[in-house]
Amino acid sequence: MELGFSTEDEAFRNEVACWMAEHLRGDFECLRHRGGPGDEDAYPAERKAWEQTLAAGGWTCVGWPTDHGGRGLSLARQIIFHEEYARAGGPGRMGHIGEGLIGPTILAFGTDEQKSRFLPGIVQGTEFWCQGYSEPNAGSDLANVQTKAHRDPGSGEWIINGQKVWTSLAHESEWIFVLARCEAGSVGNRGLVFLLVPLDQPGIEIRPIRQLTGTAEFNEVFFDGARTAPSNIIGQPGEGWSIAMALLGFERGVSTLGQQMHFYREFDLVCQVARDNGADRNPMFRARLAHAWMGLKVMRYNALRMLSGPQDGSLQRPAMIYKYYWSNWHRDLGKLAMDVLGVDGDIVVNDPVRTRLQQLFLFSRADTIYAGTNEIQLNIIAERALGMPREPRPSLG
């Protein structure tokens, strides 16, 4: 076991830091520490332009193979890149669904034609993607999707009818990948298809959802006879579920260390407020701040354990606890931030630190709901890691 990075890797760290310092300024100055979950509606146009600047520097898709436009970085260097990107205040990536989810899926399961059609737009930061999984009646029970897809007998095109929900950034994206039911009468995880669908067409309507934060970064996406070309299917009809699950396995956690940099910054802001208003002399706050800091340490080491484990897609224990741990930690930090602010926490003023902490408090309530609720996470841990009896799942055959 060893914690450090090699001298060459540390030189690479410096290279990333220098590049960020040179480029994240001028028109992009306003993007520092902006975007990402809870702040996805910030500066969308500037963040898309930033994606293209990143691409020009060769800093998109850094872990992808070079023959598909990636940088082919080792795991250690991907970690370093994400850390330095976040440390420099690099904005939440508009391209992360393309780069982290659908891109690797196309690399693994796509045809050569699909690779040459879709990967360059992701690498160059010119085409953005969103994820069409959840539906009003398919949340935790994702296999219960009811959106339907069938072939046009004449053209062979896929025709889609139904509704998706909680679709981040749909209003800023060109494409959506859709899990839909292609076999009439099928139930659960059988009879599904995985389709790539262009969003700019008459059969699709996108409606923003106003969140408890008052802002809107999720959407409902309605499909009413929407169409996509016969070639825009990943895998075969009926294989949708296995493709959909494989996609979720591609996020191996290299970006989690970048996420933790944001957490460190939020924690520092809470400490700063505590020092300013004297909460740092209250023993109860001191204990809670120390506890939060220990959680940051745990998350860092846990992520390093996760990345040191076998990279064969198998879910090791540090990976299985990760989502539950960070989301609950983050939610607690939001509450701590507001408690440290005290009565001021309720007052809305033009102060970026206070606004950020108020947003943290409100948005972090979503952390333990999206991407697998706390309750689903505990089921997964109990059943897959501890081998305990499974819950009945009528929709999983």
Add this chain to the structure above:
Amino acid sequence: MDFALTSEQEMIRATAETFLADASPSAAVRRAMETEIGFDADVWNQVGKEFGWCAIAIPETFGGLGLTIIEQAILMEQMGRRLFCSPYFATACLAVPALLEVGTAAAREGHLPSIAAGEITATLAFGERGLDWDIDAVTATATPVAGGYSISGHFQHVPDGASAQLLLLPARIVGRDQVSLFAIPAATQGITTQPSMTIDATRRIAEVRLCELHAGENAIVSMPGNIGNGLARTSALAAIALAAEQLGAAQQCLDMTLAYIAERRQFGRPISSFQAVKHRCAEAMVRIEAARSAVLGAACAVAASPTTSTLMLESACAKTMASDCLFHCAVEAVQLHGGVGFTWEYDPHLYLKRAQASGQWLGNCDSLRERVAAILLDR
């Protein structure tokens, strides 16, 4: 950057796991609890002399294996799982780092080789109140006399204090504003030890009294001036080892609970199939893996960079996470075993008692959080 165990570390882990499953099952722990010294001397001889466990973190120049706190933590985790009753913690996790941190060259050469060879056991007392190092709490006095010192004092909470063959005891030198560490063989005249009655009967604690004990000049083992920082570091190093032990105990709480609830049936089904029970076990695993990350991370960080600031922060984090985790897992084990969890016959109470006792050692969670808060906030 690689957090995976090396093949040598994996070998140490696997050997300890296999050996302790056989040598320290519940029945053996209960037998050891009933003995005066609190451990099985034959088993101790085997791990000390044959396996060289005490030699792990001792440099090769003193007859040790020259390994690090990482390997020591790996061993301690396995010992914690089985509540292995032994003077390992006192000898290898307290006395050894004390000699390495504050010892003179002569003291290291004099004492470490016999500890490494498993020939003697040793322990370290912190002061009158024990539990953690505080130089201001040292009340024992050493009065210079012809040919050495006359030492008097009272030390509480000394791990294996009644069985250790070598005691490392701090005392204040009368007439000089200085605390020194003395190495006193247990057989010396003027020393009396009294085993304390303990709720956690898996670890022996003693009171040690010195009454005008005569110690020669060479009984002082500490270099002048560094005992304050050196024993603070010793305490922090021992806290990481203790955290590893707590981690192993917590894992065993979960494992034995999972085994029990898979067998126990109510309402016509195993109670492990109830979601209320599953979620509690999952929550326990989350805390165990979090503690594992904190402990392994601390051991790696300290092995790579043993600066005092790193050591103080890392050990506080590891010990707090592991203490809280073990207590949580132990009370969950009692609760999820139901009625039998309240019996003497079943094991959860042994872990509950170890959890509470070890949680107070080398800094409780409140004081360790305050240590971290002071570093983070008071600059």
